Each structure stands twice: as C-alpha cells, then as structure tokens.
Amino acid sequence: MLSYQHGFHAGNFADVHKHLLLTLLLQALNRKTKPWSYLETHGGRARYDLTSAQASKTGEFQAGIARIWQQPAPAAAQAYLEQVCALNTEALTAYPGSPLLAAQLAREHDRISVMELHPAEAEALKAVFRQDARVAVHHRDGYEGVLSLLPPKPNRGVVLIDPSFEVKQEYADLVQFVSKAYQRWSNGCFAIWYPLLPAGQWQRMKRDLAASGIRKILCAELEVSAADGERGMYGSGMLVINPPWQLDQTLASVSPWLVEQLQVERGSGTWRVDWLVPE
Template identity: 45%
Template sequence: MNYRHAFHAGNHADVLKHIVLARLLALLGKKDAPYAYLDSHAGIGLYDLHGDAASRTGEWLQGIARLWAATPRPALVEDYLSVVAALNPNGTLRYYPGSPELARRLSREQDRLQLNEKHPEDGRLLKDNMKADRRVAVHLGEGWHVPRALLPTREKRVLLLIDPPFEQLDEMERCAQSVKEAIGRMRQAVVAVWYPIKDLRQLKRFHQGLEKSGAPKMLRAELYVQSPDSAERLNGSGLAIANPPWGLEEELRELLPWLAQLLAQGESGWRLDWLIEESAG
C-alpha cells in the first residue's frame, strides 16, 4: 500500500489521526511544563485539496469535507477544526494541515517541534512551510532512526508520532520496533502509531508486536468506515498510543461513535481498548 500523504490528505484516516493528535496536544498542554513533539514521517505539512495529488483521488470529500459541513459537532473536535478554519479564512475548504502544521499551531511558545521527512522533495517543502517558526527543526533523515537519534529529549515530556507511508511490507514490524526503541530510551514518552486497516491477519501480528514493546500501557483506537473484510481497500485506520495522557480514553469513547456514523462508507464501526493495560504495581 502506497500511502504518500498528498494523495490522501484530508481523508477519513487523516481525520481520525489528526483529531487524536489534537486531543493529545490539548491534554499535554494542560500542564505548564514544555513538551517536545517529534514526527518521524512528517510529509510536507500543508496540502492543497484542489491540487493534482488530492484531486486525483478525491478522498477528502469523504473525510474532512463531511466534518467541515457537520452540525452539530462535538466540542472536542473544535481545536482541530480551528486550524483548518485558519487555513481557509474565506470559508471554502481548500487547504488542509498535515500533522506538522497541526502540531505547530496547537503547541505553545515553550514547546519544541522536531520533524523528520526522508523524501527529498517533501523535505524541502516541509522546511519551506516551517521556516518562519523558530521552535521547529526539520531533519531529512530516515524516519526509523528518529527514536535513537532524537530521544531522550531535554524536555521531560515528549509526543512522538510514527506515521509511515506503508510502501514496504515490513513497515508494521518496523513501527513496533520503533515503539520499543522509543520506550527503551524514554519510558514516559507518549508514542502514537498510525496504521491502515486492510489485511486483518497482518494487523493481528502487528498488534502482537506492539504488545511486546515494553510500554507501560497502550491504548488502541480504531475507526472503520466499511466492513474490514477486504484486504484490497482501506477499510479504516487506527492508532496505538503508548502512555496516553489521562482523559484521552474518555474523550475517544465520545468521539469514535460519532465519527463512525459521520464518515461511514458502508458498514462502519469502531474499537477502543487497551493493548497493554497498566500494571497495578
């Protein structure tokens, strides 16, 4: 599966990922102490939904376009939508924020962002999009090296997003390994891994790998826009979140049923449970 960001910007998977990211940033922001945001496969940060790549698929029409038009909507999505609105001040939906732009706009003056993008052209565009913000550093290396290269951070709190393009067959395995490396280097790190829901057998092996990551706790949130009975299509997506901040589970329990209904393209559904439950000890 080729999941190059520009072709799928604003689709149902982006909506889930970015709403969860916005809630993670909001919950981390409740404490004054700074945090670092790390993005291993950052993309370019900003997307034109009317551009060639996004227009070719039109996936955003079944994703952010539905959310943009939805009324009423939960207050929990307003942080996310405020960023989209700021990029489209005339009210016409055209520009969409990738995770770097979302994090840049929702983080605070004391927070720091380290973004990595391996693709040379995308990395150049990312640097250009982020150049005005002194809090942001852009790296042009291998995304899988981010945990060992950038952790631990000088900040005591960190959020790492792992969101690869899934172009290679071993990328789910490498995601699980990256979580293990991140937790090994900074046990308290919040690590969020986005993944597509296609092949359920492969997904089961992936979850088993995450269970062996050594994370103190790990929450699994999945959204299906159609029945996950075909490995030939993107049926939905999920996030596995190590060390989720307190309050996230309750928020997602409110958001996921609403999103499943709003973004349905067939038999939709959702799941929220713990891949790793926190030890009582």
Template identity: 35%
Template sequence: MLSYRHAFHAGNFADVLKHSVLHYVIGYMTEKDKAFSYIDSHSGAGMYQLLGQYAQKTGEYKEGIDKLIKIKNLPQLLADYVSLINELQEEQKLTIYPGSPAIAKQSMRKQDTAQLFELHKTDFDLLSQFCSQWRQANIQNKDGYKGLLRQLPPPSRRGVVLIDPPYEIKSDYQHAVETIINGVKKFATGTYILWYPVVTRSYIDKMAEDFIDSKIRNILQVEFCLNPDAEKYGMTGTGLFIINPPWKLKSLLEESMPVLKQHIGNSSTQSIVTQLVAE
C-alpha cells in the same frame, strides 16, 4: 521506494482520526507551562492544497474532513479539531489541509521544540518552506525511525512522538513497533502515537501481539473501519496505537466514534476503542 505522496490522501477519513487525536494530545501537553518536544518520524509536506491536482485527483478529503467540517454540535475531540481546521482557512472555504507538523505547530508555544523527519526529497523541500518561519522546528531529510531514537529522551523530559509511515513496504509494520519499543526503553514517560492502515488484518494482529509481549504498560488502541476486512488490496480502515495517552482520551474517543460512523461511515462501518494493555 519513496513514491508515496500524502497530498493524494490529505484530509481523508484516516487523517480525521489521526489528527483529531494528535491535536488533543498536543493540547494536553500545553496545559503545563514546562516545555515539551514533538518528534515526527514521517512528516510529509506540512500543508496540503485541497484544490490542487493531487487532492482533486482522488477526492478523498470529500469523504473525510469535508463532511465533518459541516457538522454542528460535535463532541469535544472532534469539535476542537474542526475548529483548528477552520482557523486555517481563508474566506471560510475549505481549501487547505494541515499535515501533522502543521497540526502540532498550531498549538505549540515558544518554549516547545519540534524534530521533523522526511525522506521524500520533494516533500522535504515543501516541509522546509512551510517551516521557514518556525524557529523551534528542526527539519531533517533523514530516516525518521533512526532519527527519532537519537532525540530520546528530549531535554525537557516531556514529549510526543508520532510515527506515521506510508507502509509502502511490509516491514514498516514491524519496524514501527520495534522503534516504539526501543524508544520507550530510552524515554518511558513519553506519549507515542502509531498510525496504521487496515489492509491486511494479520499485520495489525501481529503489531498488537508484539506490543503486549513487550511488557510496555498503558497502551490504547482505536480503530475506525469503513468496511469489513477484505482479502483484496485496499485500505478498509485506519487505527492508532497510543502509549501513555492522556487520561481522558479513551472516553473522548468513545463518544466520538459513533459520530464519525454517522457522518463519514456507512452501514458496514465498525470501530473499537480498547485498552490493549492496562496502566
């Protein structure tokens, strides 16, 4: 279908969770001098203009990063993420929001490489412009599911994989899980981050069941739901499955989720941080 444009949703509550985790994981990888690879299956445009027509049409960022960025004394996971967002702004005003490639680029070093996939032609062109001076990035206008599997294992044998599909079609739920299962068979020590929207609970339950049945070890699940599950169409929450997470990530999320509820959520907001599969 390829009608999805993340520019409408950049900086929303789902991005806050996804990108705070991604930023921490990338930072964790840089604690060792050895190079690593970042592989992004659905990269989007790279950078988004919050004052542009798309973000202004929905205003979703106003209920996400715009609220969080004003809060003082945040826990480490959120404070480091907000610091990154602030570094990118001009005149201390929130005008742009980084997509996942830009989040990664801020922390990656000369020895690290990025493999970025994006099928939407318009966003691919924007991504190419964003990456024009990023020599370590390889951008491809190809299917990210297939593309990332071809990159495994990376030459460095260290890597972070982000799968962040738009879920325009229902098969994305199963396809994303299967891609990670196949990826782990090729590269068992990588860190894999799978984002999902909470729209239909049965799809999420099936994803979790498939991961458990796969016999993959060390899977962390985090979920942040603004509102209770609903039968009608619409995203009520957001979540991540994280395979081989950094050892401190679970505790950092546990201290961060109440803060997200307080400043972004409401009285109906719920969250979970659970070790879906033990190490």
C-alpha cells in the same frame, strides 16, 4: 518509502481519525504550563493543497474532512476542526498535516522536530517552517532521526509514528523502533497510526507490541466500511503508549459521531476503544 506522497490522501477519513486524536494529545500537554516536545518520524509536507492535481486525482478528502469541517460537532472534536478552519475561509482548499497541527497548537517554548526522507516533501516541509524557530526539520530517516533525539528537551511530549506501510517489513520495523525508543524515553507518549487492510498485517504488529513488555497501550480503531475484498483501506487504527488521563473516555465519546459522519454507507461503520495492554 520514497515513492509515497501523502498529497494523494490528505484529509481522508484516516487523517481525520489520526489528527483528531493527535490534537487531543497536544491539548492534554497544553493543560500544564511546562513546555513539551513533539517529534515525528514521517512528516510529509505539513500543508496540503486540496485543489492540487494529487488531491483532485483521488478526491479522498471528500469522504474525510469535507464531510465534517463545517458541521455541528462534539466538544472533543472542536479544537481539531478549528485548526482546519484556520487554513480555510469559505471553501475547503487546504489541509494541515500533523507537523502543522503541532505548530498551530504549540506555545512559545514548545519544541517540534520533524523527520522526512523524501527530498521533495522535505523541501516543502522546510518552506512551511522556515520562519518558525520552534520547528526543526530534518531530511533524514525518521526512525534513526527520532532515536538520535531521545530523550528530548523538554522531557515531556509525544512522538507520532506514521509510516506509509507500503511494504510488509514496515510493521516489524515499527515494532523494533518503538521498543528502542521506549527504552530511551519511557515517560514519553508514543502515538502510532496504522491502516486497517484486509491482509491483516496490523494484527501481528499489535500482538508483537503487546508482547514487548511495554505497559499502558491504548487502542482506538475506526472502520468506515466492511473488510471486503483483498485490497483497500477500510479503517484507521491508533495505538497510544502512555496516553493522558481519560483519553480512553474522550475517544469513546467522540468515536460514534466520527463513524456516523465518515462511514461509507449507513450501518457499515464501527469503532472500538480498548486497552491493548493495561497499566
């Protein structure tokens, strides 16, 4: 949706959940010397100013990254927090979106392709990576753009799928895209973020993906409050197709700490890590 701008939400609890997991995926790729490809369907502007009018208006980062960025953290969260600290000195003024996290963790021969349809966001994205030959920014529809690049070269890596979910149709569109993308790149890792909202549209999306025939789908969900009322995001979910070895164990070890730090009130948060579809 062209009306959506992530600057209002950058660094919130869902970003923390999503980007910590993404960092774990990229770390796993870096354990081998072979280069990798990173592709993203909805890139945003890559670097977010937390002192901007957008971030100040909502203040969502105060209940997200601000709670943990200089706090003691388990080993599994260290690399993610290091990427945030790389943009900040004493005060928390900037937050790295997923394209910038990927670029910070990428090596010389790794390749990054990011899609962004919003004109202003695409221009900001291009400005961040203008001098980085490893990163290609595409001002185009994310699903169409990523599909056109599959299978990528190098032929190992991850696709991050992170739409705004402003309309119900986006859940069905995502399932359709993932099915097509998996057919073209069955050995790729696909990371899918979704909001936990009272309307529960994400539950149908999960059922449809579970029935798609795709195997090895890991599910990680984080709730920071109870699902009260009719509106408002109370949690963050991630599905990972073809996850790296022992990612489920790593997420199970770090999620209790995340809940403790990010829950709205003591005892209001919960987490789960399980297999939506096993191998």
